[in-house]
Amino acid sequence: MNTAQAAGHGTLGGSFQGQSLTERVGYVAGVAAEHAPRHDREATFPVEALAALRETGLLGLTVPIDHGGLGATVSDLLDVCIELGRADMSVAMILGMHCQQVAALVGHAAPQLRDELLPRIAAGRLYLASVTTEAGKGGHLLTAESQAHTDNSHLVIDRFAPIVTGGAHADGFLITVRAPDASSPNQVSLVYADREQLTIEQSGDWQPMGMRASHSAALQLTGRVPAHQVVGEHGQFSRIAGEVFGPLAHLAWSAAWLGTAAGALARVVAMLRSPAGRRRFDLGSELLLGRLSAARQKIDTVHALLRHTEQALRCGTELSAPRIQLLLNALKITASEQCHAAVDDLIQAVGLRDGYLKDSATRLELALRDLRSAPLNYSNDRLHQADGRLALLDAEVRLA
Template identity: 35%
Template sequence: MNVQEASLRDQATRENSERLLLDRGAAFLKRTTAVATAAAAEAEEVDRLARFPKAAIDAAREQKLLGMQIPVEFGGFGASIFDVTEVCYAMGRACSSAAMIFAMHQTKVACLVRHGTGSRWHEALMRRVAAEQMLLASSTTEGQNGGNVRSSAAAVERDDGEISLNRNATVISYGAEADGILTIARRANDAAASDQVLVALTKEDYTLVRSQGWETLGMRGTCSAGFELKAKAPAERVFPESYDKIHAQTMTPVAHLCWASVWAGIAAAAVERAQLFIRKAARGAGGQMPPGAAHFTAAKMSLAKLRATITANMDNYASREYDERALAALDFQSSINLLKVEASELAVETVMHAMRACGLSGYRNDGDFSVGRHLRDALSAPLMINNDRILANIATATLMSGVPASLRD
């Protein structure tokens, strides 16, 4: 094969890859649109009744999106972080609770895919997630740990090839509706609080006894009640890798990117309502801008900053996704944690500007321009793993890193 033929072959390969990516993107867009439509139709009722967004999650099952990250060889689509976050953003625009449930589920699936491959039982669970479209919940908040997921009180007890676990899970989002739960625990009774393992459980492995309700300002449909979690299962349910690796390489970056995408979707929905209000008001005033126009501009600018922050961090994660050393680096761990802080604050800021752009019409709960639900849902963002906790935890580490000497360093 001469140089020209090789060049033509390489070009054809690139074009084929690009076409496949475009085709897959179009397919995901169609599936996502169907799910977002179902989510939007029940969003007001989900919020008002604080009920699980069943229609939205059923639509996600029907469109095979719950298993979208599962590798093709295990029956999934092998979706990337870019694919998943686009769905989170679209669902966030439709129904915050449904979107957050989807984001939390996908974070668990990401852990399963990356850290369960090579384990016979976890690979079988991947196949089940893809085939049955199982919904996976997360149990990381426990007792009085205040959301400190790197410290566990409950320990895994081992006996002749079986494990047992009793956990005071003060929050398990959509726990009663999930088909399985991924939970963290101390490796053993004599292990330190930070010596943790991740355990994947399916419904036959555990019981839940409700211990706390979920009557909240926003994100009401996530149904994040508290439970006493009691599990007894084969020891193979424990992930082979220690939780500290799973936390740094997958749990934190994927969770923060997915959550941030949901919050951006909420903010975008609020900005869209503000835009419709300003357009209507300007038409009614013969083209004169209403008093809230400046806040609409601020909302658009804030949303642009939020989206740029997310995409920059997503590109950074994707570029080192399979490089363990790069993922563990101080600069990456700091930036991915600060993404959560900045995205959550920007989402609240954006929705607040949108409400001020709409004025009383945005404040009302009974009009086309209401953004009350969006604001209440966005206000949960700084509190999910409290921003103050994150900033305090990384303060010492960031003091040890240098200040950039140029724009591109």
């Protein structure tokens, strides 16, 4: 993690001042792992892990150093999401999505808004939630039904979102709305709203199969925000989606899923290599060895694709190029399917007692439930439809 040397430049005090990024991530991962079983059981938000993210400065992971943050690269962010995914996939996804929001502010907010928000994020005082879902359109980013209205120097927001990860605990929100003067649903704006500027009502409960600690309950958000809190130009959110939201979502999500699968394999191997495991399992079994191999192959494949995709983006290739869009979508689809399949291989390898039961030390049952959400988190079916159209545009099949 190359940001270890930059860790001392943050504005935080306390015991983490000057500590390396690896040490900070290790602390958060330990907190997340300790409380993960209870939050999964009760479907509650990992407040202890969020407190640790604040305390260690990891909420400011991708905030530039000149605004008090750690100045991490995308590669650093992926490393962090992988490590947190080993401990608790919900925590890894929470941080990855928060950093996606931060990147939108860094790249597209006007100087006044950046100067207001980035130091607060770096100091651990501002956890950002994303409000992009709407009833009837799911997570589709490039349209909006709810329209913002102008009121003197303010924007009036009245927005319902069926899924807002961590919204009940967020300090601020980046909200997609139809631009005030929009004539079509495609003219979408991104607006920052502070919790204190909104009236927030939670609707219903959050009782999913997996990802229970993400607490992605529905919210109704209403309020007035200063007009300068629009991020980028009104009606031009598609640019932010193409440059920031889409690429970082696919990269960070895939890293979190990869960490979850790798952590599951690590726990299985540790169990098998222990004295008790050697007595209970035949480590020479062709069936066991074949399933371990299949799981490791899937994990290594996702890891290779993740690093290749990140490197392709780092080379500065135009993000709108079909081959880059196809690569990003392939990463998301492959990671979401293969990480889940790898954990399923592991359950088959170790059986009912060590793979399927909730109280198993391997935690495979939890990993499988969490990873089942991955193909649904911006639907793979929707991405395949987009990829079919993109493939037709790339007649020479130019590979990224």
